Amino acid sequence: METVSINRNTKETRISLSLKIDGSGEREVSTSVPFLDHMISQLAQHGFFDIRIKAEGDTQIDFHHTVEDCGIALGQAFSKALGDKKGITRFGHASVPLNEALASVAVDISGRPCFVFVGELPKAKIGDFDAELVEEFLQAFSNSAGLTLHVEVERGSNLHHIAESIFKSLARALDAATKQEPRSSGVPSTKGVL
Numbered sequence: 001m002e003t004v005s006i007n008r009n010t011k012e013t014r015i016s017l018s019l020k021i022d023g024s025g026e027r028e029v030s031t032s033v034p035f036l037d038h039m040i041s042q043l044a045q046h047g048f049f050d051i052r053i054k055a056e057g058d059t060q061i062d063f064h065h066t067v068e069d070c071g072i073a074l075g076q077a078f079s080k081a082l083g084d085k086k087g088i089t090r091f092g093h094a095s096v097p098l099n100e101a102l103a104s105v106a107v108d109i110s111g112r113p114c115f116v117f118v119g120e121l122p123k124a125k126i127g128d129f130d131a132e133l134v135e136e137f138l139q140a141f142s143n144s145a146g147l148t149l150h151v152e153v154e155r156g157s158n159l160h161h162i163a164e165s166i167f168k169s170l171a172r173a174l175d176a177a178t179k180q181e182p183r184s185s186g187v188p189s190t191k192g193v194l
């Protein structure tokens with residue numbers, strides 16, 4: 001799979017990114033939202049995705065637009081990189097703990113955006129990052145990647161741990177789903193199209 005680039009500019013944010021799906025976890029992440037940098041770095045490291053992302057946004061308002069738009073741009077990059085989805089595994093599931101926190105993530109690279117989030121992140125901050133933005137990012141990512149994405153927070157008390165468990169699980173689930181399936185050469189659907 002080739003490296004793809006996305007440039008997305010609006011009045012609220014300016015984002016440039018490149019993605020290589022079958023990479024090695026190399027990354028340069030600078031979104032101007034430090035906690036989001038930490039989460040996208042988890043995605044790169046544990047999904048073996050090479051991600052270069054630079055984002056500037058109206059963070060003087062709050063982090064909402066920048067986080068959401070990074071999710072959109074990253075989703076667009078996955079969609080573009082996967083192309084016609086020939087030969088991919090399509091499904092992936094992972095549940096990666098971080099200390100007391102455990103999240104589960106299941107993905108289907110279906111071409112149909114569907115996001116289900118089970119469990120509640122309290123309306124609280126992780127540093128200066130609103131925890132509810134985790135869900136915003138995932139919703140935006142699912143929409144623009146064309147991904148069925150189920151996320152369940154099974155347990156946990158530390159919000160940083162819970163968020164990180166979600167992103168590590170997402171990384172592993174996406175890595176599994178985007179891998180080439182050696183027994184398949186076509187599009188993995190009885191419809192013939194994804």
Ligand SMILES: [Mn+2]
Binds near residue numbers: 038
């Ligand atoms: Mn951490």
